[in-house]
Amino acid sequence: MRGMSWIPDKWRRRRTPPGASLPERLYAHFPGAVMLLDAHGVVLDANPSVAQATGHAPASLVGQRVTILDEQPLRGPVSRALAECVQQRSAWRGLLHCRHADGHRLYLDTLVQPLVEGPHDTLRLLLIQHDVGPLLEPAIADRARLGRLEAVVAGLPGVVFQLHQAPRGALSFGYLSEGLSALCGLTPDAVMASPSRLLDRLVGDDREALSNALAQSSVSLEPLQLAFRIEVADGVRWLEATASARRESKGGTLWEGWLQDVTRRKEAERRTEHLISTDMLTGLLNRRAFFANGEAVLAHAARHGRRVPVAMVDLDHFKVLNDTHGHAAGDVALQRFATICRDSLRPYDLIGRVGGEEFALMLVDSEPEEACSVLERLRQAVADSELVLGGETLHFTVSLGMAFLAPGGDLGEALSRADRALYRAKRAGRNRIVGPEAVT
Numbered sequence: 001m002r003g004m005s006w007i008p009d010k011w012r013r014r015r016t017p018p019g020a021s022l023p024e025r026l027y028a029h030f031p032g033a034v035m036l037l038d039a040h041g042v043v044l045d046a047n048p049s050v051a052q053a054t055g056h057a058p059a060s061l062v063g064q065r066v067t068i069l070d071e072q073p074l075r076g077p078v079s080r081a082l083a084e085c086v087q088q089r090s091a092w093r094g095l096l097h098c099r100h101a102d103g104h105r106l107y108l109d110t111l112v113q114p115l116v117e118g119p120h121d122t123l124r125l126l127l128i129q130h131d132v133g134p135l136l137e138p139a140i141a142d143r144a145r146l147g148r149l150e151a152v153v154a155g156l157p158g159v160v161f162q163l164h165q166a167p168r169g170a171l172s173f174g175y176l177s178e179g180l181s182a183l184c185g186l187t188p189d190a191v192m193a194s195p196s197r198l199l200d201r202l203v204g205d206d207r208e209a210l211s212n213a214l215a216q217s218s219v220s221l222e223p224l225q226l227a228f229r230i231e232v233a234d235g236v237r238w239l240e241a242t243a244s245a246r247r248e249s250k251g252g253t254l255w256e257g258w259l260q261d262v263t264r265r266k267e268a269e270r271r272t273e274h275l276i277s278t279d280m281l282t283g284l285l286n287r288r289a290f291f292a293n294g295e296a297v298l299a300h301a302a303r304h305g306r307r308v309p310v311a312m313v314d315l316d317h318f319k320v321l322n323d324t325h326g327h328a329a330g331d332v333a334l335q336r337f338a339t340i341c342r343d344s345l346r347p348y349d350l351i352g353r354v355g356g357e358e359f360a361l362m363l364v365d366s367e368p369e370e371a372c373s374v375l376e377r378l379r380q381a382v383a384d385s386e387l388v389l390g391g392e393t394l395h396f397t398v399s400l401g402m403a404f405l406a407p408g409g410d411l412g413e414a415l416s417r418a419d420r421a422l423y424r425a426k427r428a429g430r431n432r433i434v435g436p437e438a439v440t
C-alpha cells in the first residue's frame with residue numbers, strides 16, 4: 001500500500017492507466033474511502049472515494065491527522081478507534097459518528113487494520129470507511145421521534161406502564177416511564193427487574209384488591225381502574241391505575257395504561273365522607289353511616305356464621321334535664337355519653353346517633369355473654385359519671401334494649417326488636433338493660 005502514493009491526480013478522478021495492476025485498480029475504484037495512515041493517524045495517502053465520503057479532497061488530507069474527521073478532534077471516536085488498533089495490534093471495526101467537511105454528521109462504517117509487513121517495518125494503518133448514513137436514515141428518524149416521545153412521557157405527572165401477566169399468573173412490567181421515581185422513590189429499571197419491589201409496598205388489603213382487580217380484568221378484558229395505597233419514604237400515598245387490557249397470543253394478559261398520584265383527591269374524598277357520615281355534636285356515626293357500616297359488618301359476620309349483638313340506647317328523662325338545665329347542658333350530656341361509649345367499646349364496634357337522644361350500637365365479634373357484660377359496664381359508667389355545669393354537679397342514666405341478629409338477618413328488624421326491649425326497660429324503671437331477643 002505504501003507504494004501507491006505515486007498515483008497521479010488525474011487517476012484519482014477514477015481513471016486508471018492502461019495496464020494498471022489489480023490492487024491499483026481496486027484502490028482507485030473502491031466505492032469506500034481508503035486511507036493509509038502512519039501510527040499517529042497522519043494520512044499518507046487517500047483514494048478518490050474519500051472526497052465523496054468525507055467532503056475532503058484526498059490531496060488536502062495527506063499530511064493531516066485523520067482525526068480531522070472527528071466531531072471532537074483528538075477526543076472523538078476516530079481517535080479512540082486508532083488508539084485501540086495501535087495498542088492491540090489488531091483490527092478495529094465499528095460505526096463512527098464523524099463530521100463531513102461541510103459540518104453535517106456522518107455515519108461511517110469503519111475498519112482500521114494494522115499493517116506490519118516485517119518485524120522491523122514501521123507500523124502503518126489502513127482505514128476503510130463507508131458512508132452508511134442513507135441506510136440508517138429511517139432508524140435515525142425513528143430514534144429522534146422516540147427521543148421526543150420519551151421526553152414527553154418523562155415530563156408527564158404520572159407513570160405510563162405496560163404490565164404483563166403470564167398464563168400462570170406471574171406479573172412483569174414491560175415498560176415503566178421515568179415518573180415512577182418521583183411517584184414512589186423506585187426507579188423504573190429496579191421495578192422492571194423485580195416487580196415485587198413495587199407490589200410488596202402495597203398497604204394492607206390493597207395487594208389482594210389489586211390481584212382481584214387484575215384477575216377480573218384478565219377474564220373480562222374490561223379496562224382496569226383501581227386506587228390503592230403504597231408505602232413511600234414519607235408515609236403512604238394513594239395511586240390509581242387506569243389501563244386497557246388485551247389478550248396476548250400465548251394466553252397472557254397485557255395492560256397498558258397510566259398510574260397517577262391521587263392522594264389529594266382521596267384525602268378530599270375521605271374528608272367529605274367523614275363530614276357526611278359523622279354526627280356533628282357527638283362525632284359518632286350518623287344514622288345513614290351506621291346502617292351503611294352495619295350492613296358491611298353483618299355481611300362479614302354472616303360469612304363466618306356469627307350472631308351480632310345490637311342495642312338501642314336512650315338517655316333517661318332527657319327532656320327534664322333539658323328543661324331544667326338548658327339545651328346546652330343536654331348537649332354536654334350527649335357528648336359525655338358519646339365519650340363513655342367510645343371508652344367502653346372497642347374501636348371497631350359501631351356506635352351511631354340515630355335520633356335526638358337515641359343511639360344504636362353494634363358489637364363486632366362478641367359472644368352474647370361478653371356483649372351483655374360490655375353493655376352493663378357502659379350503663380354503669382354513665383350512671384357513675386358526673387357533669388359539672390355552672391358549679392352544679394349533674395348525673396344522668398341510660399336505658400338499653402338488646403337483640404341478637406342471626407346470620408343473614410335484617411338490621412332494621414333487629415334494631416326494632418332492640419327498640420321494643422328498650423321500651424320495656426323504660427317501663428321497668430329506666431337505668432337498665434332488657435333483652436336480648438333472638439332475631440332471624
Ligand SMILES: Nc1nc2c(ncn2[C@@H]2O[C@H](COP(=O)(O)OP(=O)(O)OP(=O)(O)O)[C@@H](O)[C@H]2O)c(=O)[nH]1
Pocket residue numbers: 281314315316317318319320322326327328329330331334355356357426430
Ligand atoms: N340538648 C339536646 N336535646 C335534644 C337533642 N335532640 C333531642 N333532644 C331532646 O331530647 C328530649 C327527648 O325527650 P323525650 O323523648 O320526651 O324522652 P325523655 O325525656 O328522655 O324521657 P324517657 O326517654 O322516657 O326517659 C327532647 O326534649 C328533645 O328536645 C339535642 O341534640 N340536644
